[in-house]
Amino acid sequence: MNAIAPVGRSLAPFEARLDGIEDPIRHAAVGELRRVGLPGPRVEAWRYTHLRPLAGHEFREAAASFDADPVGRALDESLPRDGLLASTPRLVLVNGRFAPELSSPANGVALPEGVTFERFSASPEFDALATPEREPLVALNTALATDGVRLSVAEGVAAERIVLVSVACAGDEAVSFHPRHSVSLGAGASLELIELAVSSGSGAGAATYFHNPVLTCDVREGAKLTHVKVQKEAAGATHLATVYANIAARGAYDSFTLGLGSDLARHEVHARLSGAKAAVHVNGAQLLGEKQVGDITSVITHAAPDCISRQTIRNVLTDHARGVFQGKVHVHQIAQKTDGYQMNQALLLSPHAEIDAKPELEIYADDVKCSHGATVGALDDEQLFYLRSRGVPEAQARRILVEAFLLEVLDLHEDEAGRALLDTALGAALSLRIGREQVPGQAAGEVSE
Amino acid sequence: MSDFLNISGLHARIDADGAPKEILRGVDLVIPPGEVHAIMGPNGSGKSTLSYVLAGREDYEVTSGAVSFKGQDLLAMEPEERAAAGVFLAFQAPIELPGVNNANFLRTAVNAVRRARGDAELDAVGFLKTVRAATKKLSMSDEMLKRNVNVGFSGGEKKRNEVLQMTMLQPSLAILDETDSGLDVDALRIVADGVNALRSPTFSALVITHHQRLLDYLNPDRVHVMARGRIVHSGGAELAKEIDVQGYASFLAEAA
Numbered sequence: 001m002n003a004i005a006p007v008g009r010s011l012a013p014f015e016a017r018l019d020g021i022e023d024p025i026r027h028a029a030v031g032e033l034r035r036v037g038l039p040g041p042r043v044e045a046w047r048y049t050h051l052r053p054l055a056g057h058e059f060r061e062a063a064a065s066f067d068a069d070p071v072g073r074a075l076d077e078s079l080p081r082d083g084l085l086a087s088t089p090r091l092v093l094v095n096g097r098f099a100p101e102l103s104s105p106a107n108g109v110a111l112p113e114g115v116t117f118e119r120f121s122a123s124p125e126f127d128a129l130a131t132p133e134r135e136p137l138v139a140l141n142t143a144l145a146t147d148g149v150r151l152s153v154a155e156g157v158a159a160e161r162i163v164l165v166s167v168a169c170a171g172d173e174a175v176s177f178h179p180r181h182s183v184s185l186g187a188g189a190s191l192e193l194i195e196l197a198v199s200s201g202s203g204a205g206a207a208t209y210f211h212n213p214v215l216t217c218d219v220r221e222g223a224k225l226t227h228v229k230v231q232k233e234a235a236g237a238t239h240l241a242t243v244y245a246n247i248a249a250r251g252a253y254d255s256f257t258l259g260l261g262s263d264l265a266r267h268e269v270h271a272r273l274s275g276a277k278a279a280v281h282v283n284g285a286q287l288l289g290e291k292q293v294g295d296i297t298s299v300i301t302h303a304a305p306d307c308i309s310r311q312t313i314r315n316v317l318t319d320h321a322r323g324v325f326q327g328k329v330h331v332h333q334i335a336q337k338t339d340g341y342q343m344n345q346a347l348l349l350s351p352h353a354e355i356d357a358k359p360e361l362e363i364y365a366d367d368v369k370c371s372h373g374a375t376v377g378a379l380d381d382e383q384l385f386y387l388r389s390r391g392v393p394e395a396q397a398r399r400i401l402v403e404a405f406l407l408e409v410l411d412l413h414e415d416e417a418g419r420a421l422l423d424t425a426l427g428a429a430l431s432l433r434i435g436r437e438q439v440p441g442q443a444a445g446e447v448s449e
Numbered sequence: 450m451s452d453f454l455n456i457s458g459l460h461a462r463i464d465a466d467g468a469p470k471e472i473l474r475g476v477d478l479v480i481p482p483g484e485v486h487a488i489m490g491p492n493g494s495g496k497s498t499l500s501y502v503l504a505g506r507e508d509y510e511v512t513s514g515a516v517s518f519k520g521q522d523l524l525a526m527e528p529e530e531r532a533a534a535g536v537f538l539a540f541q542a543p544i545e546l547p548g549v550n551n552a553n554f555l556r557t558a559v560n561a562v563r564r565a566r567g568d569a570e571l572d573a574v575g576f577l578k579t580v581r582a583a584t585k586k587l588s589m590s591d592e593m594l595k596r597n598v599n600v601g602f603s604g605g606e607k608k609r610n611e612v613l614q615m616t617m618l619q620p621s622l623a624i625l626d627e628t629d630s631g632l633d634v635d636a637l638r639i640v641a642d643g644v645n646a647l648r649s650p651t652f653s654a655l656v657i658t659h660h661q662r663l664l665d666y667l668n669p670d671r672v673h674v675m676a677r678g679r680i681v682h683s684g685g686a687e688l689a690k691e692i693d694v695q696g697y698a699s700f701l702a703e704a705a
Contacts, residue, residue: 381507386543388532389531390614392529396557
């Protein structure tokens with residue numbers, strides 16, 4: 001028994017892989033982990049989201065080889081064959097490892113000009129934006145990362161969009177993978193990163209695995225990074241992601257995360273507005289059922305004047321699902337004229353569903369505009385009756401209202417390609433959790449000029 | 450006896466802060482096919498409750514009585530089944546549906562009703578053609594179709610949107626709950642035209658109103674006075690004019 005026991009949870013699920021690490025950065029991360037353990041409920045940042053599901057497993061490193069058929073099927077089912085997304089360059093990782101044969105240019109789509117791509121495994125470098133000493137899950141990633149993508153967009157280049165797909169292909173043995181991604185945009189550059197996390201169904205029940213990605217985003221002066229993420233991993237999965245964004249003057253990080261899958265998921269964003277007139281959007285939606293837990297956590301730091309931050313989150317929770325939103329806005333003394341907005345809304349469709357919301361404002365500047373709010377409610381009986389009195393069957397009426405609640409926040413994302421992915425994923429999740437559409441082709445926007 | 454709409458001995462109550470409050474206390478009303486009937490009466494007499502009970506709102510508990518509609522037990526049907534059977538309620542205060550596009554809402558409703566009635570559903574093109582013709586007739590802008598249902602609509606626009614839904618759903622029994630309140634003369638005319646356009650030997654309407662004006666355009670076959678949860682007096686179109694002059698006092702005395 002150790003003389004000093006860590007205050008957090010045991011590292012046993014990963015212990016076998018933490019020994020003998022020599023790289024100094026990874027070694028420091030392991031030391032940090034051993035000191036604090038995995039975060040337990042007494043750690044404020046993890047009070048509402050418990051890592052209990054990780055205990056009792058021994059997570060092995062996922063094998064490099066995988067069964068191509070289910071992975072191919074998962075890709076086909078998740079990404080449309082036509083439209084803008086089909087012709088968008090694609091980077092695919094399977095079990096956290098880059099899979100060149102599934103990625104562009106193998107698909108005949110070259111990466112945009114002015115974009116350089118490198119695998120993390122080719123030269124493992126840890127971006128200084130990440131703070132493993134503060135976030136134990138990032139320390140774990142730092143210790144165990146084997147691969148990931150590193151994208152940089154040259155100054156002034158409008159790089160359109162790139163799709164980043166993670167396919168998990170787990171078998172009987174519990175595995176974990178810890179991809180390390182980074183994106184950097186030179187001054188005036190722009191890129192939309194469309195991220196998708198899926199599982200390839202093996203068919204034989206829920207495979208246990210743990211996906212622990214870290215993404216660092218360096219957005220230079222006047223650059224704009226748009227980031228759309230759809231997480232629809234299978235039951236049995238734990239998905240704990242951390243994103244760091246540093247946004248220089250007049251730059252923007254505009255993000256939207258849609259959480260649909262995994263038993264336990266957390267999307268944690270640390271955004272720092274480091275130059276004047278920078279902007280950050282951390283918008284998102286979750287639609288969860290059964291015993292799913294979905295957590296969106298953000299820490300937004302206004303470290304320069306005249307910056308804007310926007311967070312609009314909507315949760316729909318059925319069965320025994322639980323949603324968590326933690327949003328901290330930290331305004332430094334120098335950050336005068338800060339304009340911050342935060343709103344978390346939840347629709348609870350079952351008496352057993354739960355939402356935990358924790359807004360935090362820490363403001364040291366005296367000339368700021370910061371608002372935050374939260375609402376919790378059930379479906380409106382009057383609205384339901386109105387629809388039904390027009391002949392719409394109850395199940396369909398419910399779906400229409402739930403969809404409308406979520407579409408209002410999806411509408412914050414304007415790009416056509418990212419939106420197509422969001423709509424497709426949401427439609428499938430609505431059919432699963434709320435009820436099927438009764439009329440084929442009844443999706444919003446169907447009736448048009 | 451007609452078997453179009455037959456309300457007999459209808460009692461209904463609502464839960465008011467834990468205590469049941471009886472609102473309908475024995476409504477008897479028969480509406481034959483092809484007729485327009487008006488219900489007038491002081492505030493709180495149960496007019497809106499009657500309209501909600503007929504449309505199937507669950508907040509009200511029917512404690513006794515019966516309603517048959519075209520030979521069916523209306524009270525046993527779900528709200529959507531009543532709509533499919535031909536009942537339409539124009540709401541006194543139409544509900545806003547944020548995030549629900551008005552055109553999609555209308556098409557969903559029309560096709561749900563058509564499906565239930567065994568008619569072919571309208572495709573996007575067929576729907577647009579039909580709805581455009583209807584909006585034109587109601588002097589509505591197509592822009593209203595692109596907005597969310599009733600969100601940001603003026604009072605008059607909301608009422609017109611109700612009439613548009615009625616026109617599109619082709620009911621055989623339209624219940625208008627004070628659809629005329631707060632409308633100017635032009636809007637009133639549009640509401641009346643909407644009802645008159647549906648008039649046929651197989652269409653009836655139950656018009657709840659406080660004012661004689663709408664009835665001038667509709668020329669009702671019967672006018673009923675409702676007070677304290679019952680129909681206390683019935684007469685021809687001239688009754689509305691009488692009420693306009695005298696008020697309800699004499700009928701209330703009669704009911705007491």
